[in-house]
Every structure is written in C-alpha cells, then in structure tokens.
Amino acid sequence: MLKACSVLIIAFVILCSAFAGDRVLAADQELLGAGATFPQPLYSKMFDAYNNQYKVKVNYQGIGSGGGINQLIKKTVDFGGTDAFMTENELKEAGAQVLHIPTCLGAVVVTYNLPGNPKLNFTPDLIADIFMSKITKWGDPRIAAVNPNVKLPDLPIIVVNRADGSGTTYIFSEYLTKVSAEWKEKIGTGKSLKWPAGQIGQKGNPGVAGYVKQTPGAVGYVELLYALQNKMAFGNVKNKSGKIIEPTIKAVSAAANIRIPDDTNVSLTDTDAADGYPISSFTWLIFYKEQNYGNRNAERAEALAKMLLWMVTDGQKYVEPLQYAPLSKEAAAKSVKLIRSVTYNGKPILK
Amino acid sequence: MKKDERQSGTDRSEARFAKILAISAVLIACLLFAIALTLFIQSLPAIKTFGIGFFVGKTWDSASEQFGALPFLAGTLLTSFLALIISIPFSIAISIFLGEYFKEGAASTFLRSSVEVLAGIPSVIYGLWGLFLLMPMVRVIETKLGVPPHGVGIFTSALILAIMVIPFSASIGREVITLVPSDLKEAAYSLGATRFEVLKNIIIPYARSGIIAGILLSLGRAIGETMAVTMLIGNSNFIPTSIFSPANTMASVIANEFAEATGLVSSSLIYIALVLFLVTMLVNIIGNYVIQKISIEASKEVT
Amino acid sequence: MEGHVRARLVKNHIFKGIVMLFAFISLLPLLLILYYITKNGISVINWDFLTHLPRPIGEAGGGVFNAITGTIMLIVLSCVFSIPFGIIAGIYLSENKEGKLSSLVRLCVIVLQGTPSIVIGIIAYVWIVAPLRTFSALSGGIALSIMMLPVIIKTTEETLKLIPYHLKEASLALGVPYHKTILKVILPSGLSGILTGILLSVARITGETAPLLFTAFGNQFMNWNILKPIDSLPYRIFYYAMSPYPEWHTFAWGASFILVVLTLALNLIARGVSIKWKIQF
Numbered sequence: 001m002l003k004a005c006s007v008l009i010i011a012f013v014i015l016c017s018a019f020a021g022d023r024v025l026a027a028d029q030e031l032l033g034a035g036a037t038f039p040q041p042l043y044s045k046m047f048d049a050y051n052n053q054y055k056v057k058v059n060y061q062g063i064g065s066g067g068g069i070n071q072l073i074k075k076t077v078d079f080g081g082t083d084a085f086m087t088e089n090e091l092k093e094a095g096a097q098v099l100h101i102p103t104c105l106g107a108v109v110v111t112y113n114l115p116g117n118p119k120l121n122f123t124p125d126l127i128a129d130i131f132m133s134k135i136t137k138w139g140d141p142r143i144a145a146v147n148p149n150v151k152l153p154d155l156p157i158i159v160v161n162r163a164d165g166s167g168t169t170y171i172f173s174e175y176l177t178k179v180s181a182e183w184k185e186k187i188g189t190g191k192s193l194k195w196p197a198g199q200i201g202q203k204g205n206p207g208v209a210g211y212v213k214q215t216p217g218a219v220g221y222v223e224l225l226y227a228l229q230n231k232m233a234f235g236n237v238k239n240k241s242g243k244i245i246e247p248t249i250k251a252v253s254a255a256a257n258i259r260i261p262d263d264t265n266v267s268l269t270d271t272d273a274a275d276g277y278p279i280s281s282f283t284w285l286i287f288y289k290e291q292n293y294g295n296r297n298a299e300r301a302e303a304l305a306k307m308l309l310w311m312v313t314d315g316q317k318y319v320e321p322l323q324y325a326p327l328s329k330e331a332a333a334k335s336v337k338l339i340r341s342v343t344y345n346g347k348p349i350l351k
Numbered sequence: 352m353k354k355d356e357r358q359s360g361t362d363r364s365e366a367r368f369a370k371i372l373a374i375s376a377v378l379i380a381c382l383l384f385a386i387a388l389t390l391f392i393q394s395l396p397a398i399k400t401f402g403i404g405f406f407v408g409k410t411w412d413s414a415s416e417q418f419g420a421l422p423f424l425a426g427t428l429l430t431s432f433l434a435l436i437i438s439i440p441f442s443i444a445i446s447i448f449l450g451e452y453f454k455e456g457a458a459s460t461f462l463r464s465s466v467e468v469l470a471g472i473p474s475v476i477y478g479l480w481g482l483f484l485l486m487p488m489v490r491v492i493e494t495k496l497g498v499p500p501h502g503v504g505i506f507t508s509a510l511i512l513a514i515m516v517i518p519f520s521a522s523i524g525r526e527v528i529t530l531v532p533s534d535l536k537e538a539a540y541s542l543g544a545t546r547f548e549v550l551k552n553i554i555i556p557y558a559r560s561g562i563i564a565g566i567l568l569s570l571g572r573a574i575g576e577t578m579a580v581t582m583l584i585g586n587s588n589f590i591p592t593s594i595f596s597p598a599n600t601m602a603s604v605i606a607n608e609f610a611e612a613t614g615l616v617s618s619s620l621i622y623i624a625l626v627l628f629l630v631t632m633l634v635n636i637i638g639n640y641v642i643q644k645i646s647i648e649a650s651k652e653v654t
Numbered sequence: 655m656e657g658h659v660r661a662r663l664v665k666n667h668i669f670k671g672i673v674m675l676f677a678f679i680s681l682l683p684l685l686l687i688l689y690y691i692t693k694n695g696i697s698v699i700n701w702d703f704l705t706h707l708p709r710p711i712g713e714a715g716g717g718v719f720n721a722i723t724g725t726i727m728l729i730v731l732s733c734v735f736s737i738p739f740g741i742i743a744g745i746y747l748s749e750n751k752e753g754k755l756s757s758l759v760r761l762c763v764i765v766l767q768g769t770p771s772i773v774i775g776i777i778a779y780v781w782i783v784a785p786l787r788t789f790s791a792l793s794g795g796i797a798l799s800i801m802m803l804p805v806i807i808k809t810t811e812e813t814l815k816l817i818p819y820h821l822k823e824a825s826l827a828l829g830v831p832y833h834k835t836i837l838k839v840i841l842p843s844g845l846s847g848i849l850t851g852i853l854l855s856v857a858r859i860t861g862e863t864a865p866l867l868f869t870a871f872g873n874q875f876m877n878w879n880i881l882k883p884i885d886s887l888p889y890r891i892f893y894y895a896m897s898p899y900p901e902w903h904t905f906a907w908g909a910s911f912i913l914v915v916l917t918l919a920l921n922l923i924a925r926g927v928s929i930k931w932k933i934q935f
Contacts, residue, residue: 030875030877030879030882032788032789032882032883034871040711041710041711041712044710044711044874045710045711045713047710047874048709048710051875057875059872059873059874059875059877059882059883060874061871061872061873061883063610063611064610064611066611067610067611068611069611070610070611070612070613071610071611073613074613074784074787075787076783076784076787076788076789077788077789090613093613093614156499156500158499158500158501163586163607163608164607164608164610164611165413165608165611188414190413190414192413192414193414194410194412194414194415195587197587197589197592197596198499198587198589198592198596198597199587199597200501200503200585200586200587200597201585201586201587201588201597201599201607202586202896203586203607203896204896206896206897206898206899207896207897209897209898210896210897210898211503212898213898214482214486214487214502215490215500215501215502216500217500225712226898229711229712229898229899230898230899232898294787295787322712361831364831364833365831365832365833368832368833368836369832369833371742372742372745372746372749372750373746373755375739375742375743375746376743376746376747376750376755376756376759377755378739378743379739379743379759379762379763379766379803379807380755380758380759380762382762382766382800382803383762383765383766386769386773386774386777386800389777389780389781390773390776390777393776393780440676441676441677441679441680442680443676444672444673444674444675444676444677444680445676445677445680447673447677448673448674448677452670452673452674462677462678462681465681465684466680467921468684468688468918468921469681469683469684471857471917471918471921472687472861472914472917473860473861473862473863473888473913473914473917474861474862474863474864475861475863475888475891475892475895475910476687476691476861476891476910476913476914477687478892478895479891479895479906479907479910480686480687480690480691482895483690483903484686484690514683517680521680545662545663545665545666546666546669546670547662547665547666547669547670548662548666550669568768571768572768574770575768575769575770575771575772575773576770577770577771577772577863577864578863578864578888578892582892582895582896602770602772602864605772605776606772606864606867609775609776609779609867609868610867610868620776621776624772624773624776627770627772627773628769628770628773631768631769631770632765632768632769634768635764635765635767635768636761636764636765639764
C-alpha cells in the first residue's frame with residue numbers, strides 16, 4: 001500500500017513540477033509549429049540558426065499543409081506552415097483572425113526516376129495527362145515528341161501523389177487547373193484530391209522524394225530542393241509564353257515579380273512572366289492576430305512575433321543557399337507590416 | 352472481511368484497502384468504457400451523416416465531403432487474410448516443432464528464443480526493413496508478372512504482416528498442442544501409430560479449436576497493425592483491384608490523415624477507429640474464450 | 655504388409671522434414687532483419703550519434719540524443735501511470751477470483767490488450783492533446799501506459815495466483831492484518847513475476863510508434879518538459895525511413911539497432927529476473 005501510495009505521490013510531484021516548470025522556465029522558450037514540408041529544409045536550417053543565436057527553440061514538424069492549418073485551428077501549435085492560403089471555410093473554423101506571412105518562394109518540380117537520369121521537357125498537357133494516369137508508359141510518343149533527343153525506356157509510369165493534405169499538391173493542382181480543362185473538370189484544385197485509382201500515395205515531400213528515388217519508372221512532384229539535395233532528375237516546364245523553363249531561383253523570382261496584395265494572398269502559378277517558372281509559389285506561416293488565447297502568456301506571444309520578424313528580415317540570408325527564392329522587398333515589407341499588427345490583449349506586441 | 356461492532360484502526364485500514372483494490376478494478380472497467388464512449392461520441396457526426404452506408408461507400412473524398420470506408424475495409428481484410436494464409440503453414444510448423452517434436456533441447460530453445468526475438472521487434476523496424484529489402488524484391492516479382500512494379504501495396508504489406516504474426520500464432524499453437532492429454536497420444540502410439548499419424552489423427556483434431564482461436568487472435572493483430580503497413584501499403588483510397596495494387600487499411604488511413612483532419616473527416620476517421628476497436632474486441636473475446644475453455648478442459652482431464 | 659509399413663514410415667519422415675523445413679524457413683526473416691540492422695546500423699553508431707541532436711534537413715552529421723532521452727522519458731512517464739494502477743488491479747483480480755466485477759475486469763484486460771495502438775493514439779489525442787492544446791510527452795506517456803496496463807495486470811494476477819495459499823494462511827493466523835499480509839507477504843513473494851511483467855510491458859511499448867504520431871509528435875530539440883512535444887526513437891526511425899536522404903536511412907538503421915538492443919535487453923533481463931529471483935515454493 002505504502003509503496004503504491006508513494007509511487008502515486010511521486011507521480012503527482014512530477015506532474016506538479018512540470019506544470020510549475022512551465023512558468024519557471026519561461027526564459028527557455030520553445031515554440032511549436034507544424035505544417036508544410038515544402039519549406040521544411042529551410043525552416044529546419046533557420047530554426048537551428050535561430051536557436052544558436054537567440055536560444056529560442058522552434059520545434060517545426062512537417063506534417064503537411066493540411067495538418068498545419070488544422071492544428072492551428074485546434075490551437076495545438078503556435079504557428080502553422082502552409083503553401084496554400086487558408087480557404088474561407090478554414091478561416092471560419094479558426095474563429096479568430098488568422099494572418100498569413102510569406103517566408104520564401106519555391107518551385108514544385110516534376111521529378112522522376114529513369115535510367116541515366118535524363119533531363120526531360122514537359123508541356124502542361126503532358127503533366128496533366130501523366131498525373132491523370134492517361135499516359136502510362138515512358139515510351140509514349142507524346143513524351144518523345146517534346147523530348148526528341150532523349151532515349152526513353154519502355155517502363156510503366158508509376159505516379160506518386162501525396163497521401164496527406166498538402167500545399168504542394170495545392171500549388172501543383174492549381175497550376176494544372178489553370179492549364180488543362182480536363183484536369184479542372186475531373187480533379188480540380190485542393191490540398192487533397194480525388195486522384196485516379198492505382199497511384200501511390202506518400203506522406204510529405206520527403207515521402208514522395210524517397211519513393212521516387214527508390215522506384216524506377218516513378219514520377220512525382222516535390223519542392224525543387226528535395227530533388228536537388230537527392231540528385232534526382234526533374235523536368236523543365238513550358239510556360240505560358242511558350243518558353244521551356246528550368247526551375248531555378250531566378251525563374252521563380254521572375255514569376256514572383258508582381259504586385260502583392262496587403263494580405264499577401266497571391267497565386268504565382270501559370271505566370272505571365274516570360275522567364276518565370278510556371279509552378280512557383282510563396283509559402284506562408286499562419287498564426288492568430290490576437291495572441292491572447294488558450295492561456296498563452298505574453299512572453300510566448302512576444303517570442304513568436306520576434307521569431308517571425310527575424311524570418312522575413314535577417315533570416316532571409318538562409319533562403320538562397322538552400323535554393324529557395326527570397327522575398328522581394330515589397331513582400332518582405334508587407335510581411336513586416338503584418339507581423340507588427342499582431343496584438344496581445346489588443347496591444348501591438350512589437351513596437 | 353467481517354466487521355466487528357467497534358471498528359479498530361486495523362479494521363478501518365482493512366476496509367480502506369479493500370476499497371482501493373475494488374476502485375482500481377472499477378477504474379479499469381471504466382477506462383475501457385470511456386475509450387468506447389469517446390470513440391462513439393467523437394464519431395457521432397459521421398454516424399449521423401453516413402450511417403451504416405459508411406461501410407459500403409466506395410469514395411473517400413474530402414473535397415466533396417463524401418466518406419465511405421469500403422476501400423479501407425477491403426484493404427484491411429485483403430492484407431490480413433493474405434497474411435494469415437501465408438503465415439499459417441509456418442506457424443503451424445513451428446507449433447508442431449516446439450509442441451511435439453522437440454519439446455526440449457537445444458533446437459527447441461534456439462527456435463523458441465528466435466521466435467520470441469521476432470515477436471519483440473518493433474513494428475516500425477519491420478516497416479524499415481520492408482522498405483529496403485521486401486520492396487525491391489516485390490518489384491522484381493511484379494516486373495516478372497507484368498504488373499506495374501510499385502513495390503508497395505497489398506502483397507508487400509501482407510508479407511510483412513505474415514512475418515509479424517507468425518510468432519504470435521505459433522506461441523498460441525504450441526500451447527494448445529502441449530495441452531493435448533498424453534494418455535491419448537500414448538494410447539495411439541501403443542497401437543503402433545507413427546508420429547505423423549498421431550499428429551494427424553489425435554493432436555491436430557484435438558487442438559483444432561485452439562489453433563483456430565490462435566489464428567483468430569493473429570487476425571486481430573493483423574487488422575490493427577499500423578506502422579509497418581502504413582509504410583508499405585501505398586496509401587491509395589481506392590478499392591484494390593488486385594493483390595498488387597496500392598491500397599489503404601483502416602489503421603493506415605487513420606495514421607495518414609488524422610493529424611490534418613477537421614470536422615467530418617476527423618469524425619469519419621474516428622468512426623473507422625470505432626469499428627476497428629469493436630472488431631478487434633470481438634475477435635479477441637472469442638479467441639480468448641475458446642483458448643480458456645480448452646485449457647480448463649485440459650486441466651480437468653489431468654485431475 | 656511390409657510395403658504398407660514402409661510407406662507409413664516414409665510419410666512420417668517426410669512430414670517431419672516438412673515441419674522442420676517450414677519452422678526454420680520462418681527464421682529466415684529474423685536472420686535477415688537482424689543482419690540488416692547490424693550491418694547498416696552498427697557502422698553509424700559512435701559517440702557523436704549517441705550524444706548529438708539532429709542536424710537541419712540535408713546537412714550531414716547529427717545524432718539521436720533527443721530521441722534516446724525522449725524514449726526514456728516516455729517509458730518513465732508510462733511506468734509512473736501504469737505500474738501502481740496495474741499492480742493494484744492485479745491484486746484485486748488475484749484476491750477475487752470469482753465475482754462479476756472480476757470477470758468484467760478480466761474481459762476488459764483482454765480487450766485492452768487487443769486494442770490497436772493507433773486507436774489508443776486517437777484516444778490520447780482527444781483526452782489530453784486537445785484539452786491541453788499542445789502535443790506533449792504527457793499525452794504520449796498516457797497512450798503508452800494504456801498499452802502497458804493489460805500486461806502488468808495479467809502478469810501480476812497470474813503471479814499472485816501461483817503463490818501457495820498456506821503462506822497467506824500462516825500470516826493471517828499470526829494475526830497480521832489482511833492488507834499487511836498482501837503487501838508484506840504475498841506481494842514480495844511475487845515480486846520477480848511482477849517485475850518480469852513490468853519489464854516485458856516496457857519492452858512492448860518501447861518500440862511503439864503509432865500512438866505517438868498525434869501525441870508526443872516529435873521534436874528536433876532536447877526537451878525535458880512533459881508538457882512539450884518530445885522525440886522518440888521509433889518516431890525518428892519512421893521519419894528517417896520515409897525520407898529520401900541516404901544518410902538518414904543509415905541513421906534509421908542506427909536508431910533501429912539501438913531500439914532492438916534496448917528491447918532485447920529488456921526481454922533478457924526480464925527472463926533473468928524470472929529465473930534468478932524466482933522463489934521456490
């Protein structure tokens with residue numbers, strides 16, 4: 001009896017100390033974020049640097065944009081990451097005003113695993129038909145027609161899509177909706193789609209990249225960096241102006257060279273820019289404008305605001321080395337303005 | 352405990368002790384009840400919207416908020432049954448080996464501890480191993496057969512599940528085989544029966560219901576297995592068309608989608624969890640009941 | 655007649671051969687798994703791997719220190735919740751062999767043991783994560799402790815049942831109160847069995863991943879606060895296994911090696927305890 005009692009008491013003490021510890025250790029702040037895997041390599045680098053410099057741990061878990069939005073709505077995270085602007089329904093579910101700030105730009109590339117890793121060119125229709133499983137062999141004459149100099153093997157095409165609710169999927173499908181009437185009618189735009197049967201689903205950008213890398217004949221869509229870091233082949237895409245564009249920082253920045261609205265909700269896919277890569281996008285961090293909710297203390301809110309501000313200013317130096325495109329001056333300025341509008345009890349957090 | 356007229360301190364602590372014991376027992380029952388209730392309450396929106404039709408609905412589409420669990424039911428049943436079919440010869444062989452041929456000795460100790468180690472390996476490591484060894488192997492088979500060489504899918508998951516349930520059903524099988532009364536076996540031997548004949552005509556028929564119960568319990572295991580399957584199933588929300596097609600099981604779809612699910616999706620996933628809970632509950636109760644009955648009968652025959 | 659007997663003997667031998675063949679074929683996966691884990695895992699294990707935190711994605715180096723400490727913390731947390739509770743419930747069952755409540759509790763234990771781990775993950779999310787509004791080590795620990803409970807209850811009950819009745823009678827005859835008899839006489843004599851049960855249940859939960867997906871969540875930093883998300887070895891393995899980075903694949907094998915050694919050690923210790931400390935009656 002005594003033993004059992006003492007164990008229970010110890011348990012209780014541990015619990016109490018943990019709750020108390022939460023207050024005592026306020027100096028050792030830890031922020032929790034979750035969401036998009038599209039910018040995750042950049043975020044993990046940024047947060048590593050941020051922890052080294054400011055001793056604030058920012059724990060970011062790549063669970064997909066859908067997960068990021070949902071966990072923000074459920075208020076289990078301090079901020080979410082998403083590559084798709086929250087929908088009206090989602091904003092309504094959130095209950096309070098949610099702000100979006102862009103952190104960088106990236107490209108969604110079509111990556112594939114073929115013998116010899118040839119560089120392929122894709123037209124919009126070709127991408128749509130491959131991902132609708134209408135073209136099922138790499139040896140299909142339509143692929144050969146735009147790639148006359150490449151010897152294509154007669155492998156079956158294994159299409160890989162995202163099993164989780166994904167901002168990368170959103171960007172990709174938004175592009176295909178713009179360029180293909182059939183895609184628009186059959187599949188449409190969204191974070192989770194009704195893919196044709198027989199395709200493989202994988203979790204997160206890493207999951208798709210991992211599977212494509214391991215499977216000859218597979219084709220998927222991931223953020224550019226994942227393909228680069230893993231030395232995977234990825235295709236050039238023909239843009240609206242009829243140019244074949246290789247996905248690079250420059251081509252993404254070219255696509256982003258447009259006016260940005262105050263809420264930063266802008267789509268860059270199927271860009272008009274002649275040198276712009278057509279499947280580019282901003283990626284956003286999302287958080288509540290009023291930070292006093294769910295027992296959050298002012299220190300935590302301040303730590304969040306400071307961290308966000310750092311990401312769109314000083315933190316931008318980590319963007320280019322990782323092959324993402326940095327924010328333009330205009331976009332950065334708008335982000336800073338949004339971050340400065342964040343309040344705690346109605347008072348702005350940052351002066 | 353009988354109560355005296357005047358309660359001494361000992362009596363009071365006595366009563367308190369008995370109370371604590373009883374309360375903890377009640378709490379265990381409450382825990383299970385609370386689990387069931389939580390699942391039920393959380394899945395109510397989905398139950399109200401889709402009702403029983405949920406299990407024949409073929410589409411799982413969050414865009415149009417149409418949710419049907421048939422693809423996952425099919426995926427779960429296919430992988431589990433395929434895994435059982437693959438595993439049965441092996442688990443029965445191990446049961447006979449350990450329960451009849453080599454009850455003691457080095458070979459038996461080796462096999463038994465190996466099977467125990469196999470049972471102790473975490474699911475995620477099976478998944479990892481499947482990803483880097485089974486997947487390429489399955490791809491070779493698929494290429495030979497001329498089906499799209501996904502590498503992942505029902506077949507790969509069933510293979511890994513089979514490996515995972517063998518130790519489980521084998522240990523139950525061994526137990527029920529050792530429960531076969533030795534006077535029955537000895538009687539048969541004294542009539543000149545060979546070991547094979549004793550196995551075929553005495554042991555297996557006698558232990559049949561126990562072996563079946565063991566298989567049933569392994570089925571319960573296979574149905575609920577999550578990680579290894581999630582890593583190897585291919586995550587496709589469609590009714591599988593062949594044993595090589597990618598699919599999703601009830602457990603794997605929860606693992607994939609629960610973190611991002613809101614509203615009706617979340618509720619539908621919990622509805623699936625509720626069904627998973629009820630099915631495994633049923634399977635476990637039946638399996639354990641059969642095995643208990645056998646061991647009680649066996650102990651009666653000894654006395 | 656001769657031929658008939660020979661045929662029967664031949665059949666007998668063939669069957670024995672088949673049984674042995676199948677039994678040993680089923681060891682093949684085990685050998686392969688252990689071979690792969692050792693081959694790929696042991697080469698990455700060094701001091702750095704054990705004592706460093708993970709590096710940012712795509713950068714070389716780093717280790718799994720946070721995952722190791724996280725796993726230990728989760729184990730401690732789940733033990734704190736499940737051991738007292740499990741032992742007390744086990745005593746109840748062994749002391750009340752008949753009765754409606756006992757059979758109900760036994761049924762519950764069976765059902766709990768068979769409940770899929772992912773379902774328990776959902777439960778911990780709904781019960782702990784959603785109300786506390788944060789993923790946490792606590793929620794992971796509770797999910798795992800629900801998985802430990804049935805094993806502990808069952809082994810406690812079975813161990814205590816085996817303790818001879820005269821021990822209890824002797825104690826009671828000396829005027830020792832009932833509860834002291836249980837705590838001071840019966841429980842200590844069953845200690846080895848109970849300890850074995852605890853170790854086995856810990857071995858069972860150490861490798862669990864599914865219930866941690868939406869509870870402990872993962873954390874690339876070190877964390878000691880039970881109200882914050884925490885990393886764990888199985889979660890790291892899952893995360894690394896599904897990634898495209900070859901170095902992370904080797905890390906997954908390395909982490910698997912640690913995990914397998916850990917679970918095997920627990921199993922071995924459990925067996926050692928049950929053999930060495932066993933009180934003979």
